Amino acid sequence: MPDGGDRGISRATVARLPRYLGVLDDLGGHQATISSDDLAAATDVTAANVRRDLSHLGFPGVRGVGYEVERLRSLLRRELGLTADVGVAIIGAGNLGRALANYGGFRRRGFRVAGLYDIDVTKVGTEVAGVPIRSLADLDTDVVAADIAIAIIATPATVAQEVAERVAGTGVGSILNFAPVRLRLSEGVEVRQVDLSTELQILSYYRSRR
């Protein structure tokens, strides 16, 4: 795995960046610097691993002191593509879609939830946690107008594939899929799958051998 400048950070490292960022955000300006030990303790990572990660990012610490919190925050945001705000559309205004719209963590990091999209006309026009519910038919124009970069699929599994194809057609390049279906899409669309049942099964595995 390459290091230094900016490119080619390992997947394992990338997966830890949001954790580091979360801890720094929670610090709330009470500390100017943080040591690898402290950052490690707050994130369930080893100190050596923290140092290795930050060195991969090319971020310098100060020996005897630690890492500058504000500089590191900026770097992590930049690295995660959160410099400008990132527009997000949530597809499906059922319980899950509404839960996601309510979920403060998105706004807290630089995401802007532009809309909830549904085909149920009785829902369209209302809003949830300040997020307007709009017709799925409006998505194509909204993607451009509201600068939507990522779509979150929160529909029933039965329609997820169809909806995802429609979403991909609007030019949205990234999809986070919560429906328990493995989406098959054309090249060029980045899909990430979150399967709630998978997490539960893994937990069950570790539970069953104790």
Place this chain on the structure above:
Amino acid sequence: MPDGGDRGISRATVARLPRYLGVLDDLGGHQATISSDDLAAATDVTAANVRRDLSHLGFPGVRGVGYEVERLRSLLRRELGLTADVGVAIIGAGNLGRALANYGGFRRRGFRVAGLYDIDVTKVGTEVAGVPIRSLADLDTDVVAADIAIAIIATPATVAQEVAERVAGTGVGSILNFAPVRLRLSEGVEVRQVDLSTELQILSYYRSRR
């Protein structure tokens, strides 16, 4: 990483078992056997990796033919601790809790959603998707009476730690936490964290460099 018998399967392998199981479940008895190539294609894993995983589980295939679907299904279920049904409690009857109660994927694998727990007395006594909403005060007795093995925390972040400690006190040994807080619990409780915002940030990372 050890292999063979039953113990000491690597974490990476464990993380793939639910995927394999999901594919086999979706087959619906239309195939008696499946090759590593087909199983690989359906799960976004390489064929060599599938073969290695199954060999770690000590599961034998038939050369020139493939793996017996039904036998493999049983093995995966057993391996994941899904032989008897596993009782699950969802803590928090907000949008997320209700979404999880609605989510069919749990029942589909061998989980039994025993109840939704909340402190809001106006909700208690009603039900969601056939799951009764009960008072958090009843959890202690229900854990024993309804044989609850896993608790899913779907409360606001602000109360998650407090609720988790309470839950841990009931003897539930495994917690799946959806609140965006890193829980600190005593030894002996297995905690698994799902952070929706983390997934979105990782997607954002890969989006930003294309």
Place this chain on the structure above:
DNA sequence: GGCTGTGAAACATTTCACAGCA
């Protein structure tokens, strides 16, 4: 003295490639 930065070792995981069996 405290903490970073990093070679080198250890460990984990994946892939290659092919022998061997049905």
Place this chain on the structure above:
DNA sequence: TGCTGTGAAATGTTTCACAGCC
């Protein structure tokens, strides 16, 4: 012939341990 099972190599990731700097 088609596909598994697996050594061996390659690759990826973490940890150790300590020199070096503030």
